[in-house]
Amino acid sequence: MNPLNLLKRWSWGSSPEEDVFDPKVHLNYVPPIKKFTMEELLLDSSTTTSPIAGTVPFPLLSAEGVRAYRRALFQKEVIENCASSPFPGTLVLRDAVKKSKFINDFWTHPDTMRFVSEAIGVPLEVVMPTEIGHTNIQVQGTTIAEMASNLRVEPTAETLELSPEDRAYDPLTDKSSIIPWHYDSYPYVCVLMLSETDGMIGGETYIKKGNGEAQKVEGPQLGHAVMLQGGEVCHLAARAKGVKERISTITSYRSKMPNVYDSSYITNVRPYADTASLYPEWAQYRLRKLRDELTYFLDEADKECDPAQERKDIHSLIDQQIDYLRRTSRQMVDPEYTQHILSKYGKPAYYDAPRIWKVVRNLPDFELLASVADAERRWKPESPYWMDLQKSIETIKFGKPVQSVLGTAVLNMSSRYYMGDELLRQGLNEVFLDWFGDSGLWEMYCKI
Ligand SMILES: [Fe+2]
DSSP: OOGGGGGGGSOOOOOTTSOOOOHHHHBOOOOOSOEEETTTTTOOOOTTSOSEEEEOOEEOBOHHHHHHHHHHHTSHHHHHHHEEEEETTEEEEOOGGGTOHHHHHHHHSHHHHHHHHHHHTSOEEESOGGGSOEEEEEOSOSSHHHHHHTOOSSOOOOBOOOOHHHHTOOTTTOTTOSEEEEOOSSSEEEEEEOSOOTTOEEOOEEEEOTTSOEEEEOOOOTTEEEEEOTTTSOEEEOOEESBSOEEEEEEEEEEOSTTOOOOOOOTTTTTTSOHHHHHHHHHHHHHHHHHHHHHHHHHHHTTOOOHHHHHHHHHHHHHHHHHHHHHHHHTSOOHHHHHHHHHHHOHHHHHHHHHHHHHHHTSTTHHHHHHHHHHHOOSSTTOTHHHHHHHHHHHHHTTOOEEETTEEEOOOSSSOOOHHHHHHHTTOHHHHHHHHHHHTHHHHHHHO
């Protein structure tokens, strides 16, 4: 079954405000004139990832397509059901496909799917319906209603006066970059621009090259999109300045090909997404992928004549799928527990957890507190994370690669591996903060 058939259970009201998606009218695809390969960025590329790290912006929507998309987004039904505001001046719309047939039909149309797949060089599948068209809106206003009232179907070309500081803005040194260096939760991403960008500065993406230098990738203009292998390449999104509104909409993908490593996590979305729809979609897509992997294996196994090789292959498949299922399960953290930890330590600490851990690791009393915490196992003594920790320690000891939210790598054996490392490896930031607080390390961190 096509995962997007899931959408059929939603019934879209026939909204008079919404256009019917027509690829001939709304699409205007021109292939990207440049693709950055992993090789030219000096990044390791495995056989299980795309050799393309990202593309320059390319046209995807026509002018009519942009207007139709904006009209669909700004419907009362969508704003009322999908909007949240993490801070004044910013609106986030999620799950718009459940209220807008146009947005669903645009992203899932075979032509759109073919274009994004061609651009990044692998056949793609939307990771799950809840990740179609995650939309970030920067607009004037303090409340959702006020911000929504400032949105018009016609993109505004109005610019804002740039201060000398704005003009001197360097996203690589300025700490206010919109998202600091990071890996995405999903393997591939398409970012589509729905606002005018004339007069805007910033808004570009930087990819960290293998030699540590930053490769600039221009941000997309109105109706243009960029593709990025965001789960595999470390990148930074620069803040955009000088425009009155900025609307970008993002869809995340994974490879459709069997036997290709799926680096997805839901760490970044867990704190704010509606887990009542996120978790079932996550579980279904993961189980479907498992089923596809098993079907592919069984088909291929018929061709293998060497029994020794056959046995090796089956062991390897089972090991991989055990890891895959374990991650599928571990990522679905009890939402009440997540919210409890967020209210105790704050949302910034959740997203900042890897950096906090790095800082704390260099403090004089770190070794003592972390070692005692792990040796005594007072924190959640019966939790399966202790088994996960042991497994990772063994894997590292034998120099085997470890999969983590930061990609797959062979970890350095020179420093000890603690529960904090294990929980962050798994992208379980709230569980990490819980362990961190219990070990006394949070208190030590707060003192500095
Ligand atoms: Fe990203």
